[in-house]
Amino acid sequence: KVLLNSQVYELKQSDIDVTVTTTDGRSYKAKYLIMAIPLPLQMKLHYDPPLPPLRNQLIQRTPVGCVIKANVYYKKPFWRAKGFNGFLACRDGQLVLGNVLDDCRDNLPLAAVTVFVFADHAIKMQGLSKEERMKIIAQDLAKAYGCDEGLQPVHYEEKNWLGEQYSGGCYVSTYPPGVLSRYGRTIRKPFNLVYFGGTETATSWPGYMNGAVQAGERAAREVLHALGHISYSSIWKEEPEIKEVPAKPFQLSFIERHPPSFRTIISFIGLSTVGCISATCFLLYRYLYKP
Structure with a gap:
């Protein structure tokens, strides 16, 4: 219940x-x-x-991450006409877009993309109105897809996860x-x-x-x-494998399976330095000392 x-x-x-x-x-x-x-x-x-x-x-x-999720609706999926599948991933900081996905559905009369705004961009968008956020996202979609049709959304919905008091953000706690x-x-x-x-x-x-x-x-x-x-x-029993979709484990190298920690690297550098100094002192002693 x-x-x-x-x-x-x-x-x-x-x-x-x-x-x-x-x-x-x-x-x-x-x-x-x-x-x-x-x-x-x-x-x-x-x-x-x-x-x-x-x-x-x-x-x-x-703390939980900072994300704004938005659905931007258009009359037609103009990105498909340009040969795009709709997916975007922007990480250079030039656009507010983080990830974009095609969200067109057969039972809806409008075409849509789902937009995720992450981290610092999401924080900066907090002080703007919903209309201002829609305008900025539409401008960035037009730039990313390279066509002015992105500037003409007919509907807009968003979820500002930063303001959700029963999740605290999105998507998960960070460490x-x-x-x-x-x-x-x-x-x-x-x-x-x-x-x-x-x-x-x-x-x-x-x-x-x-x-x-x-x-x-x-x-x-x-x-x-x-x-x-x-x-x-x-308690920790293995999940049954789905026969229709067999698991294909990633092949990891030794360094990927056993990545060194920062502390280990510093310790190694310290030991190497001490070893080099000791060896140098020993060689100088053998070379300079004449009984």
């Missing part, structure tokens, strides 16, 4: 159950709980007992340098009777629906194990 418009603000645990309370005063009790909200939003809840220190530190350091190495071990570690799902906790495709499904199924199996219904070894 899914309850809409039921914002949880408090989570209490005893030795035998978990109780969540919503902003309208309703309470719900269960033997176990799976939390699957974005990591930074977990700070908005009041916990009794408090979160473990390392998890508290983790969720303070995992600045050092966060995973210091706190990452706690990302899936249960908190008494609370287990953690959500796409951020996935081991494959985090940030995507694939990862959300994998994480949800894994968290559910953890609860089933806690209830005594399945063995511990069943």
Whole structure:
């Protein structure tokens, strides 16, 4: 049963159950709980007992990305007439467009492209009106496709994920340098009777629906194990391969499988430098010292 418009603000645990309370005063009790909200939003809840220190530190350091998603509609798919499939990827900073995809559908009378505006461009677009954002995106589409038809959209819809209070951004939490190495071990570690799902906790495709499904199924199996219904070894069972689409693993080189860390490189340089200095001193000593 899914309850809409039921914002949880408090989570209490005893030795035998978990109780969540919503902003309208309703309470719900269960033997176990799976939390699957974005990591930074977990700070908005009041916990009794408090979160473990390392998890508290983790969720303070995992901001969600900045994205505006827009659908721009035209009378005709003019890009197809020019031989384009509609896909664009702009990374030189000259255009606000990040990625663009053809979103034409047979059951819609209009042609459409889906536009993603990322990072700094999304932040800069915050202070503009919806009409101004549409105009800038249309101008960039015209430049990218090389035709003035891009300047003439007939409809525009957008989702500013930065303003969404129940996701905090899009698409997923980001991890600045050092966060995973210091706190990452706690990302899936249960908190008494609370287990953690959500796409951020996935081991494959985090940030995507694939990862959300994998994480949800894994968290559910953890609860089933806690209830005594399945063995511990069943928690991380392999997903069955789809026979119609067999897996084709990437062939990785040794350096790709074992990439050196920055600390390792610095240590290696330091050891090499010390070794070179020592060897030079030894040779000078042998050459200059005459008993």
